[in-house]
Amino acid sequence: MELFDSHNHLQSGKFGRGVEALVEEMKGRGITGCVVNATREEDWQAVAGLAANFPGFVKPAYGIHPWFADTVTEGWELRLREILTSDPEATVGEIGVDGWVDSPKIEVQREIFMKQVNIAAELERVMTVHCLKAWEPLFSVMDETEKWPEKFLMHSFGGSIEVAERLLRKGAWFSFSGYFLQPRKSKVLEVFRKLPKDRILLETDAPEMMPPEEFVEFQLGEEINHPGNLGRIAEAFDREMGGGILGEIEKNSRAFWGR
Numbered sequence: 001m002e003l004f005d006s007h008n009h010l011q012s013g014k015f016g017r018g019v020e021a022l023v024e025e026m027k028g029r030g031i032t033g034c035v036v037n038a039t040r041e042e043d044w045q046a047v048a049g050l051a052a053n054f055p056g057f058v059k060p061a062y063g064i065h066p067w068f069a070d071t072v073t074e075g076w077e078l079r080l081r082e083i084l085t086s087d088p089e090a091t092v093g094e095i096g097v098d099g100w101v102d103s104p105k106i107e108v109q110r111e112i113f114m115k116q117v118n119i120a121a122e123l124e125r126v127m128t129v130h131c132l133k134a135w136e137p138l139f140s141v142m143d144e145t146e147k148w149p150e151k152f153l154m155h156s157f158g159g160s161i162e163v164a165e166r167l168l169r170k171g172a173w174f175s176f177s178g179y180f181l182q183p184r185k186s187k188v189l190e191v192f193r194k195l196p197k198d199r200i201l202l203e204t205d206a207p208e209m210m211p212p213e214e215f216v217e218f219q220l221g222e223e224i225n226h227p228g229n230l231g232r233i234a235e236a237f238d239r240e241m242g243g244g245i246l247g248e249i250e251k252n253s254r255a256f257w258g259r
Contacts, residue, residue, distance in 0.1 A: 001246050003234055004253040005034035006175045007094070007128060007155045007203035008227045010058065011046040014207040015220060022227060023054055025218060029231040033057045033259065037094040037128055039065035041076055044083055051087065059257060061093035061128055069112040070104040077115055084123055089258075092120040093128030094155065097137045106137055114141050121147040126256065128153045135163055142170055151256060156205055158185075161194050168199065173256055175201040178211025178225070178233035181240075189240050197248045201256060202237065204230050211236075 005026070010019055026034070036058050038047045044062050051060040062083050064072055084090050095116045097109045120127040129152055131138045142148060150171050157164070157174040164174065174195055180188040192200065206227040210216070215236055218226035238246050253259060 001030060001234075002032045002250055003030050003202070003230050003246075004032060004250070004257070004259070005204050005206075005227050005230050006153065006201040006253060006257070007037055007177075008034050008206040009039065009208070010034070010036045010050055010206070010227065011038070011043050012207050014224055015226070016224065017220070019050060019053075023057060025226070025228045026230070027057075029217070029228045031228065031230055033059060034227060035059045035061050035091065035093070035128070035257065037061040038063055039094055040068040040071055041073065041079070044079075048083065048087075051089075059089055059091065059259075060087060061091045063093045063095040063116055063127070064112050065094045066096050066098040066104070066109040066113065066130060067101055068104075069109045072112060077119065080116070081119055081123070084119070084125060091126050091128065091257075092116055092123075093153075094130050095127060096130035097134040097141070098130060099133035099137070106134065109134075110137055110141055114145060117141065117145050117148065120149045120152075121145070125149065126151045126153065128155050130155060131159070135159065139166065153201065153256065155203060156180075156209060157191075158188050159191070161191050164191060164195060168196070173199045173201055173252070175203040176237055177203050177205050177209045178215055178229060178236070179205070179209035181211050181215055181233065181236050193241060197245065198252060198255075200245070200249055201252055202230060202234055202249055204233065
């Protein structure tokens with residue numbers, strides 16, 4: 001069984017070791033590739049470098065995370081278009097809106113998010129969307145955007161089935177991260193059991209979203225999630241879903257990411 005990590009941040013400096021070692025450990029666990037998401041402009045070249053150093057394994061995603069919406073500099077939209085058009089495999093991410101943080105203000109986040117949605121639609125690229133406690137701002141951007149990309153991923157999706165159904169009508173896919181294997185997050189699993197099986201993907205969000213200790217295969221220190229933990233996360237998710245879902249997810253990752 002081939003596994004694919006639909007969302008991580010290998011460019012992060014939090015791992016405490018080289019990316020080469022991480023990638024080798026991922027490959028040893030049956031992980032055949034991953035999407036590495038930028039979070040701000042200063043990440044873009046680092047992500048591009050990883051895609052160049054690990055061709056066929058790292059799929060780059062470029063964007064501005066909502067937490068950094070107020071850090072953009074003049075000309076950022078042009079530079080985002082340029083780096084995307086330089087690589088037909090590149091996608092747009094991590095972008096979105098977040099009501100959990102007080103700053104940047106949601107209005108600032110919405111403006112930056114909408115501009116990136118327009119770029120994704122214009123260039124016909126899929127996008128990875130972050131949304132936390134901000135469903136109505138997300139839906140307002142959907143309603144106000146002239147053209148919405150045909151496919152987009154709701155990463156680490158923790159919303160209700162009602163929210164998911166509304167997103168499905170706009171072309172959403174949903175990725176599950178190991179953090180939601182915590183017993184107190186059982187409602188997330190209940191939602192995933194109700195989602196169409198052909199719209200589900202898996203991710204680690206490494207180095208973030210640490211799974212419970214029993215699903216940590218690679219130790220990097222307290223609260224530092226290794227992308228190789230996808231193996232145990234996948235096995236646990238398969239059990240929770242009643243078995244047989246991993247083959248479907250393998251097909252889904254190929255269909256969504258064009259692998």
